[in-house]
Amino acid sequence: MTFKQGFYEFKQLMSLMKPHRKWYFTGLVGNSLTNASITILLSFVVHYLLNFAVNGDVQELYRAVYLVSGTFLALSLISPLCSYMYKRCVKLAIADVRMKLFGHMIKLSYEKAEKHHSGNLVSRMTNDVQTLEQAYTIHIRSIILETSLFLGSLVILMVLDWRFGIMAVVLGLASAWINAHFAKKMRHMSEELQGRMSRFTERLSDLLSGLQMVKLFGLRTKVGGLCNNASEDIKRISIRQGRHMGLQDMCNFVIEFITLGGVLVAGLILVAQKQMELGVLGQIVQLQTGISTVFLELGAAVSLLQNSLAGLARIREILSESKEEEQFPAAKQKGSQAVDSDHTIEQVPAALELRDVTFGYQPDRPTLRRLNLVVPEGQVTAIVGPSGGGKSTVMKLLLGFYPPDEGVLRIRGRMAEEFRLDEVRDLMAYVPQEATLFHGTVADNIRFGSPDATDDEIKAAAKTAYASGFIAELPEGYDTIVGERGANLSGGQRQRIAIARALLKNAPILLLDEATSALDAESEYEVQQGLNELMKDRTTLVIAHRLSTIERADTICVLADGELKEQGTHEQLLAEGGHYAELYELQFRKHFEEQTA
Ligand SMILES: Nc1ncnc2c1ncn2[C@@H]1O[C@H](COP(=O)(O)OP(=O)(O)OP(=O)(O)O)[C@@H](O)[C@H]1O
Numbered sequence: 001m002t003f004k005q006g007f008y009e010f011k012q013l014m015s016l017m018k019p020h021r022k023w024y025f026t027g028l029v030g031n032s033l034t035n036a037s038i039t040i041l042l043s044f045v046v047h048y049l050l051n052f053a054v055n056g057d058v059q060e061l062y063r064a065v066y067l068v069s070g071t072f073l074a075l076s077l078i079s080p081l082c083s084y085m086y087k088r089c090v091k092l093a094i095a096d097v098r099m100k101l102f103g104h105m106i107k108l109s110y111e112k113a114e115k116h117h118s119g120n121l122v123s124r125m126t127n128d129v130q131t132l133e134q135a136y137t138i139h140i141r142s143i144i145l146e147t148s149l150f151l152g153s154l155v156i157l158m159v160l161d162w163r164f165g166i167m168a169v170v171l172g173l174a175s176a177w178i179n180a181h182f183a184k185k186m187r188h189m190s191e192e193l194q195g196r197m198s199r200f201t202e203r204l205s206d207l208l209s210g211l212q213m214v215k216l217f218g219l220r221t222k223v224g225g226l227c228n229n230a231s232e233d234i235k236r237i238s239i240r241q242g243r244h245m246g247l248q249d250m251c252n253f254v255i256e257f258i259t260l261g262g263v264l265v266a267g268l269i270l271v272a273q274k275q276m277e278l279g280v281l282g283q284i285v286q287l288q289t290g291i292s293t294v295f296l297e298l299g300a301a302v303s304l305l306q307n308s309l310a311g312l313a314r315i316r317e318i319l320s321e322s323k324e325e326e327q328f329p330a331a332k333q334k335g336s337q338a339v340d341s342d343h344t345i346e347q348v349p350a351a352l353e354l355r356d357v358t359f360g361y362q363p364d365r366p367t368l369r370r371l372n373l374v375v376p377e378g379q380v381t382a383i384v385g386p387s388g389g390g391k392s393t394v395m396k397l398l399l400g401f402y403p404p405d406e407g408v409l410r411i412r413g414r415m416a417e418e419f420r421l422d423e424v425r426d427l428m429a430y431v432p433q434e435a436t437l438f439h440g441t442v443a444d445n446i447r448f449g450s451p452d453a454t455d456d457e458i459k460a461a462a463k464t465a466y467a468s469g470f471i472a473e474l475p476e477g478y479d480t481i482v483g484e485r486g487a488n489l490s491g492g493q494r495q496r497i498a499i500a501r502a503l504l505k506n507a508p509i510l511l512l513d514e515a516t517s518a519l520d521a522e523s524e525y526e527v528q529q530g531l532n533e534l535m536k537d538r539t540t541l542v543i544a545h546r547l548s549t550i551e552r553a554d555t556i557c558v559l560a561d562g563e564l565k566e567q568g569t570h571e572q573l574l575a576e577g578g579h580y581a582e583l584y585e586l587q588f589r590k591h592f593e594e595q596t597a
Contacts, residue, residue, distance in 0.1 A: 009309050012316065013135060016097055020089035024136070027085030032145035034079045038071050040152045043286040045071075051279035060279075090136040098129055101315060107323040110401035116318075119202030124318055127197045128311035135308030142301035146294040153287040153294075161276070164263065164284050168291050171259050175252060179299035182248040187306040189244065193237045194310050200230035248299055256292035263288045328424055329403030330417040331357075349413025351377045351509055351539040352398060357407030359397060367393050368562040370407070375509075377412075380540045382550035384583065385559040391543045394559070395511050398541070400424055429507040431534070433514075435498035437486030442471055443478040445486075445497050449504030457504065465500035465530040467493070492527050499530040510535060512542040514549060547584050556580065 017024055045064045052060040105113070105121055150172065158165035203226045267284060270276035352375035360366040367390045375381040383391045396402055397409065400421045409416035411424060429449075437445050446458045453461075458478065462468045470493050474480040486494045502510065512531065528549060535542075544550040551570045558566040558579045565579050573580035 009312065013132075013140075013309070013312055016132070016312075017089070017093045017136065019096070020093050024086050024089035024093070027082045027087075027089065028141055028144060030082035031079055031086060032141060033148055034074050034082065035145055036149040036152055038074060039149055039290050040156060040287070041067050041071050043153075043156070043283045043290070046286045047279040047283035049279075050282040051277065054278050086141070087137060090133060093136065094129060094133045097132060097315070098125065101125060101129070101318060104319050104321070104323065108318075109322055109324045110396070112321045117202040117205075119205035120198045121318070122205065123194075123198035123201040124314050127201070128194060128314045131194070131308045131311035132315065135305055135312075139301045139305040139308060142297055143305070146298040146301070150291055150294045150298075153291050157284065157287055160280055160284055164267075164288070167259065167263070168288065171255060171291065172295065175255055175295035175299065178251050178255075179248065179295070179302055182244065182251075182299065183302045183306055185244060186241065186303040187310065189237055189241050190307040190310040191313075193234065193241065193307070194314055196230060196233040196237060198314075200227065200234060203227045203230045245300065245303060248303065249296060252292075252296045252299055255295070259292060260285070260288060324421065326420055326422075328400045328409075328416045328419045328421050331404045331406055331408065333406045349377070350374045350410070351412060352541060353408075353410040354394070354397070354404075355408040355410070357397065357404045357409065359393065359402065359404045359407075361402075366405070366562055368397075368404075371559075371562065371564055373557060373564060375539060375541045376554070377539050378537075379554035380535060380542065380550070380552075382542045382544045382553040382556045383559050384544050384547060384550070384556060384580065385565070386583075389560045390562040391559055392513060393562075395430070395513060395541070395543065398511065399428065399430060427507055428509045428511055429502035429505045429534075430511045431495075431498050431502050431513065431531075435486065435494040437482050437489070437494055437497060439482070439484055441476075441479045441481055442474065442497060445482055446500045446504060449501035450506070453504050458500075461500040461504040462497075464503055464533045465496050466526045466533075467496035467500050467530065470496070492524070495527050496530050499527070499534050503534055508538060510538045510540040510542075512540060514542055514544050514546075547580075547587050558583075 014021065045067050048060040048064040048067070051057060052064065102125065105125075150168075154165055154168055157168055207224065207227055263285060267276060267281040271278055271281050352373075354371050354373040357368055357371045357373075358366050359368045371390075371394070373381075373383075373394065383394060385391060393402075397404055400416070411419060411427065416424065438448070442462075443455070443458050446461060447453050449461070450457070455478075459468065462471055462478075471478060471480075480488070482488055482494075482497075486497070489497070512535075514531070542550060542553070544553075544556075550556060553570070555567060556570060556573055557564055558573070560579060566573055566576065568576070574584060
C-alpha cells in the first residue's frame with residue numbers, strides 16, 4: 001500500500017464520520033493528549049524523586065507530589081470525559097453507516113442483489129461494520145496517542161540531551177520501516193480473512209435455512225463439512241495473522257531491547273563521569289521505555305487498521321453498486337422505438353403487452369427471444385410450458401426487475417418506461433410460487449397488502465381467501481406469530497395468507513405464479529377457491545403448472561425455449577394437437593395413473 005493509497009483510504013474512513021467529525025476529534029485528541037501527557041509527566045516524577053533520593057532536596061519531593069496529584073486529576077476527569085465524547089460519536093457514526101448500508105441494500109437493483117449471497121450481505125452488515133467500529137475506537141486512537149507520546153517525549157529528550165533525542169529518531173525510522181513492511185502483508189491477510197468470514201456466513205445461512213433438508217437427506221456431514229471448511233479457513237488465516245503479528249512484535253522488542261540497553265550503558269557512563277544527573281538519566285530511561293512501547297503499539301495499530309480498511313472496502317463496494325432506478329427500466333438496446341412506431345394503437349389497449357422482447361440473464365444467451373404476448377384488459381391469460389422455458393422471467397420483466405435487451409413493454413397502452421416503478425407495482429399484485437412471509441403476526445403479514453387496512457378489512461380479505469377458517473383455529477388467531485418465513489404454518493396456509501394480502505392490495509392486474517401442485521388435494525382445493533376469488537374482475541396473467549386450473553382461461557400461451565409456440569383457448573389448442581395437447585395428454589395420463597394406483 002503506497003502512502004497515497006493509505007491517505008486516500010483514511011480519507012474515505014473519515015468521510016463516514018463527517019457529521020460527527022468535530023466532536024469525535026475533540027474527544028479523541030483530548031483523550032490521547034491527556035494519556036500521553038500523563039506518561040510524560042510521570043517521567044518528571046521519576047526525575048524529581050531520584051534527585052530527592054540523591055540530594056535529599058524536599059522541593060524535589062513536593063514537585064513530584066504536585067505532579068502526581070495533577071496526573072490523578074487529569075486521569076479521573078478529563079480523560080473519561082473525552083473518552084465518552086469520542087465513543088458517543090463512534091456509536092452515532094456506526095449507526096449511520098449501518099442504516100446507510102441497509103438503506104442501500106434494500107434499494108439495490110434486483111439484478112445486483114441477486115448476484116450476492118444473502119450471507120455475504122449479512123457479513124458486510126455485521127463483521128465489516130464491526131471492524132470499522134474498531135478502527136474509530138481503538139486503532140485511530142492508538143495512532144494519535146502513540147504519535148503524540150513520541151513527539152512529546154522527543155521534545156523533552158532533545159531538551160534533556162539532544163544525543164538521546166537523535167537516538168529516538170533513528171529508532172523511530174527503523175521501527176516505521178519494519179512496521180510498514182508488516183502492514184503490507186497484514187492487509188492481504190485481512191482481505192482474505194474478511195472474504196472467508198463472509199463465506200462462512202453464507203454457508204451457515206444455507207445450512208440454517210435448509211435445516212429440514214439437511215436432516216432429511218442426512219446431509220449434516222456434507223453441508224456441515226462446508227461450514228467446517230470455511231471455519232477452518234478462518235482459523236488458518238487467523239493463525240497466520242497471529243504468527244505474523246508475533247514476528248512483528250519480536251522485531252519491535254529487539255529494537256526496544258537494544259535501544260534501552262544502549263541508553264542505560266551510555267547514560268550510566270555519563271552519570272559516572274558526572275556529566276549527567278541520575279534524575280535526568282532516570283527520566284531519559286522512562287521516556288525511552290515509553291518510546292519503545294510507542295512503536296510496538298503503533299505497529300500493531302497500523303496492522304490492525306488494515307482489517308478495518310479491508311472491511312471498509314467491502315462496505316464501499318456495496319455502496320457503489322447501482323440502486324434501482326425510480327423509473328421503469330427501458331430496453332437496453334436502441335431500436336425499441338422503431339418497433340413501437342410500427343404498433344397500431346388498439347381501441348381498448350391491452351393491460352400488458354410484450355412486443356419483440358428479447359432478454360438474457362447472460363449476454364448472448366437469450367432466455368426470451370423476440371417474444372410477443374398480449375394480456376387483454378379484464379381477461380385471464382395463462383402461460384404454460386416446460387420448466388425453464390422463461391415463464392417466470394416474463395413476470396420479472398413485467399415487474400421491472402430486469403430491463404429487456406430489446407423490444408417494447410407496454411402497460412395499459414403506454415410505454416412501460418413512462419411509468420415510475422412504484423406506479424407499476426401499485427397496479428399489480430404478484431403472488432409468487434412460494435409465499436414470502438415475514439416474522440410477525442398473521443394480521444401483520446396480511447396487512448403488508450395495504451398498510452392502512454383496518455382489522456375488519458383484514459378479516460374480510462382472509463375470509464375471501466379461504467384463510468379465516470384455519471386462522472380461527474390458530475392459538476392466538478390473527479395475533480399468532482408465523483415464525484421465520486412462516487415456518488409455523490403449512491404451505492397451503494402460507495399461500496392463502498399471500499392471497500389475502502393480494503386481495504387487500506386490490507390491484508387491477510394480477511400476476512400469479514401458480515403453485516398448487518405441491519399441495520395436497522384439500523389444500524389445493526382451498527387455495528384454488530381463494531385464487532378464483534382473487535381473479536374475479538381482475539386482469540390476470542397466470543403461470544400454470546397444472547393445466548386443469550386454466551382450462552377456462554381466455555387465452556393460453558405456450559412458451560418454450562423463450563419463444564411463443566402456440567396461443568388460443570383450451571379447446572382450440574387441443575384441436576391443434578400441438579405442444580399444448582401433448583402437455584395436456586401427459587398430465588391427464590399421469591393424473592389418471594395416480595388415481596388408479
Ligand atoms: N437469475 C438468473 N440468472 C441466470 N439465469 C437464470 C436466472 N433466473 C432464471 N434463469 C434461467 O433462465 C431460464 C428461464 O427461467 P424461468 O425461471 O423463467 O423458467 P420457468 O419457465 O419459469 O421455469 P419453471 O416452470 O421451472 O418455474 C432457465 O434456464 C433458468 O436457468
